Structures are given as structure tokens and as C-alpha cells.
Amino acid sequence: MSEGPVAPRPAGVIAALPATVPFVGPEVIERRTGRPFRARLGANENAFGPSPRVVAAIAAHAGDVWTYGDSEAFELRAALAAHLDLPRDAITVGEGIDGLLGLVCRLYLEPGDRVVTSLGAYPTFNYHVAAQGAELVTVPYRDDREDLDALAEAARAMPTAIVYLANPDNPMGTWWPRAAVEDFIARVPGQTLIVLDEAYGETAPKGTLPPSTLLRPNLLRFRTFSKAYGLAGMRVAYGFGEPGAIALFDRIRNHFGVNALAQIAARAALADADHMRAVVDKIGDNRRALAELVAELGLAAIPSATNFLAIDCGGAARADAMLKALLDKGIFVRKPTVPVLDRCIRISIGRPEQMALAHAALRAAAAETGAL
């Protein structure tokens, strides 16, 4: 019976992969517990939502979805080119930064290649690195920031294919000013690809992002419509870099993969910068109010340039207890799991009504876990 059907063997790197996922979605937790969350503040979504003009554009084009989206996302890339002051061929569009990070790993990594990131940084990047059979080397955060010196040093210590930096950072929300990032870029070895994840760039203080025109042969930068623009569910983000590197994406990407409505929504979002800036202001106001409560409760808010706040609970045991207490109270939040960072919980900044629920739950959770 050697000819009978069997489960074909997956490729070697796939067979070695764990069945874990980088993030467990809130709906998955709701199905496990049987209880819906009262406030959705764990995935750094933007509850202030997209511009009303974006919502109107999606609704207006709902009947047009029988056509594939433009495979070149020409109009969106043209709008981004104007927005970034770059040529269109310096920009590629994809299904969220997650999708683009997957493509980067496929473009540049072979089994055994060395990749440097921070211990506790974005797990979905690590997930895509693992899928290529590459070796992840991590350096610890320093003072709750990604350690630029240590990252550059690790990239110099041995031949390194990719070094990953998120600025502002996730999950801590900290950031480096432009000059420090530019210095980092200059110190990474010239043949190492720098993946600069600027998903939270729009919420950062002026002077955080290098100018969009800062490109290098070994630099790829990524931004998204999922955060400040409030379009997480539409799955649209972009990468920019020197045209030669950007052209490589066309060799493997899903050419008709970016949803037609997502392209329309992203264009409408870019066109309403006033809405985005107003949302960023509201995020800042609500983040500061949360930080004040945190201080009042005797905890410490980590300074944040993002739409979330990492809260130092003083130790991992209390942070774990705080997380559990918040989840039990119907507030979806997450927390870092790696040592040092794991003394924190992370709360996304939502609308005032969600924040009111979060404030009350946080106050109660702090009281309940005070003995830890």
C-alpha cells in the first residue's frame, strides 16, 4: 500500500516551525471565554476611526467590487509619492505592514541567515523570519527603548542580513529622535538591510521621523493606514526605499492582492490630513489623561509617542495579575512577555467612552493587585 495517499511532507523550514501565532485576536479570546469585551484596547487599533470622507468613499464604491483592484495601485502610489516627496517607483503597497514584512523576509533571507532585532519587539516580524529558517538574534531594550547602539553593534559583530528597528517602538511606545535614527542607519554595516518600521510615525512628536526622502540602498521603511488613519481592517500599508530595492517586491508579491476598496480608502484618508491630525490630537489628550491616572494609582506610565501606553506595574507578577484583572473586567489589553518588559501592561488609546471603562477597570485592578 505504499502508493496510498499520505500527507505530503512540507518543506524543511515549514516542518520545523511551531504552530504558534504571533498574536491571538480579541475575537479568539471572546470565543474562548464566551464573553464579549466591553472595550477593545489591546491591538493598538484606532477607535477614533477613519475620516467620514473615507467611510463615505467605501460606501460609495461598495458596488464596484466586482473588479480587481489596480495591480499597480497606481493612484494610491501617486498620492503617496506626493505625500512623501518621492518618485512613485520608490513606493510599494501591500496588505498591511505584516504582509510587507513577510515579503521582505522572503526577498532577503535564506535558511541560517542572521537577523537582529530587540528582545520583545514586534513578534510578527520574528514570525516571518522564522518562516524563512533564518536565525533571530535579539538584544535587550535599554531603559525601555530599543537600544540603537546595541542593535548596530550586533549587526556589526557578524554578517547580518537584516536589522529591525521600530521607531516609535511597539510594545513600549518609546522613540528616538531623528538624529539618533540617522546615526543608527549610518552605523549599520552597509550590506545589512535595515527594516525601519514607522507604523506609529504619525502619532510621534515632530522631529522623530527622518525626512521621508532619507533613502539608502540598505534601508526599507514602512508605514501604514492601520493606526493613525484608522483603517486596520482594510489591510493597506506601504514600503518605501530606493527604487531598485522596491522593484524586487514585484517579483514575489500578490499583484492583485490589495483590496480595491482599501486602495480607495487609503487615498481618501491621505486626502483628509486634517482628520488624521485631529485624531492624533485626541489620542494625545486621552493618552495624557490615562498617564495621569496611572501616576495617581502609584504606577508608572512609560513615555509614549504612539496610540498606546505601556504601564509599568513594578514587576511581572503584578503585571500578570493586572492583565488578568483587566481581561476579567472585559477590557481587552495585552502585555509584553519577555523579561524586564514583562513588568508592563499595554493599553491602546481609544475613544473617551472606552477610556472611561478602562480607567474604572484599571483603578479596580490596581486596588485588587496592590499587595503584589
Next chain:
Amino acid sequence: MSEGPVAPRPAGVIAALPATVPFVGPEVIERRTGRPFRARLGANENAFGPSPRVVAAIAAHAGDVWTYGDSEAFELRAALAAHLDLPRDAITVGEGIDGLLGLVCRLYLEPGDRVVTSLGAYPTFNYHVAAQGAELVTVPYRDDREDLDALAEAARAMPTAIVYLANPDNPMGTWWPRAAVEDFIARVPGQTLIVLDEAYGETAPKGTLPPSTLLRPNLLRFRTFSKAYGLAGMRVAYGFGEPGAIALFDRIRNHFGVNALAQIAARAALADADHMRAVVDKIGDNRRALAELVAELGLAAIPSATNFLAIDCGGAARADAMLKALLDKGIFVRKPTVPVLDRCIRISIGRPEQMALAHAALRAAAAETGAL
């Protein structure tokens, strides 16, 4: 200056890839020529469009897109499970069949692996095979059908990782009855993965598709909302197979990659089967009318079970001239490029007003190219 930045070297298989794309989109052609098409009949889109209930559901949820879509697409998979009479864990959802085919190739192919398909079959599958550095072996069509005997024989001749079959076929539109497909599945070596692409399954005559419950350890089947359901722009499709094979997708897929509105649209589409069946009837009516015109013009319509018609122009030179003439007249159509099939052009079946334009253009093109 050996330390200066350089373009990092892409992975070996990537460096060897051509910069070609599997399909040039209609918008790309429009930008090249500077003229918009009058009828969009080249990408097998469904101009009858989705159910009005789908359009209403998209519009109603346009304001909800600040959340990520459910990473497990639980509700959609539950609806598909009921639709297919399968357990939910036998189903995975992805960004179109194109996206799922890319994942299959990454799951199962290593450089040098052998993959069997038909010469002239779906180029996007071949594109994903090439990205893994695998070796594509092609067998010719026979009588304008994918040659089941030759495909199974090629898979038996040497160790073969994947054999691809589309039923109904694209670009010819031909099909095999269920019994022939089941016999093919039984004859493929047990350790070879069969990728059965049923993108056009809903438009095929009863008795074409094996029952949805026909699963094998070495079989993965794919269907989409892009064709009969009219949702090409939403990018949502599904694969089904034995749960062990389906679980592998979770190791590498973009877990939050399926657009939130796409999940809602697909559920609404499944729930309005009457609309889909009515559209399939209209496609059949318009396809038959086109076939009658083709016969009247002295050309031959290839029998089709799909939402398109391959038209035998009698030779590659005339087919090329017909294609050019139709494009010149503003009718977006495509044609196969490989020998034997290249004597045909392929016209998607659209709404009556588009078909009227196509009929007139086809009549004129046939007259203009009659001497070839």
C-alpha cells in the same frame, strides 16, 4: 569605502527570478495607451456583480474598519463549513486563490522540487512555483482540455511535489466530469500534493465538481468569491482539505491579512445563493449568445463551463490580430500565449451592455482579420 551602504543581496532564488508579472492589469494597459477601455472583459471578472445584500453589508460596515478583521475568520469559516458540509478546521481563508496558491508553494516546495502543470494553465500558480526555485514541468492540453492522463503520468514518472489541475479550466474554459477528476485523484502518486483549483466551480454544470466532502491527505481544493459571487476586488477565497494539511497554513499565513469587509461581504454572498444562481444563469445566457455570434462569424467557440469563452480563431496569427483589433476598439480581452492554445482569444462574459459592445467589436475584428 567597503563599509558604505550597498543594495543587500536578495536570496538566491529571488535573484534568479525575472521581473515579469503573471498578468498585466487593464488599468496598466489603459495608462500605457492613454485610453480607457469601453468594456472590461479580460480578467474573468463578474460584471453582474455581487448581491445587493452584499453591497448593503459593505456599506453598512464601512465605519467599522478601524478594527482588524477576525484573525481566524471564524464566522466566515463557520458559514463555509455549513456550505461545504465539512468541519471548520478543514477550511482556511485567504486573500484570493492567488494568495492561497502562494502559501501552498511556500508550504510544500523547496528549490529544485518538481511541479507538474499544463502548458498554458494558470500563470499565477507558475509564478509562485518559480518564487520557491522549484522546477515546473508542463504537459500539453489535449483537445483543449487539461490532459488528466498525461498529468497523472507526469506526476508518476518522477518524484513530484505538486500537480496542479484547474477544473473547470482557465484559459480554455473546458472541464472534466466529477468521475474523471476522482479517477485522476486516485491515479496521482500518494505522496504528491494535488492542487485542485475550482475557481470556476460555481459556473460549471452539475456533476462537474467532486462532492465537497471528497478530501484526501494529498489533496487541497480552492474556491473563491471573485468569480460567480462577483467579489474580485475584495480578495477573499478559501482552501479546503484534511485538517492536518489545512493547519499548516497557520504556520506562515498573514493572520490578520483578510480584510474585515471582505469577511463580511463573503458571508453575505454565501447567504444569498439565489442571487449567485441567477447570475450564473445570466452568464450562461450571455455566453451562449456570444457562442452563436462566434459560429456566425465562421469561428469556433470552445465549450465553456466558466464565465468566459475561448474563441478559436483558426491560427495564432489571426488570434493575435483579433486581440489587437479588439483592444484597439476599447474591448479589454486576453489570449493564451502558448502554442496550440494561442490560436484562441478569451472573452469574459459581462452584462448585456458590455456584451453588445463586444459583439460589435468582434464582428468588425473578424471582418478586418478575415484574410489571415
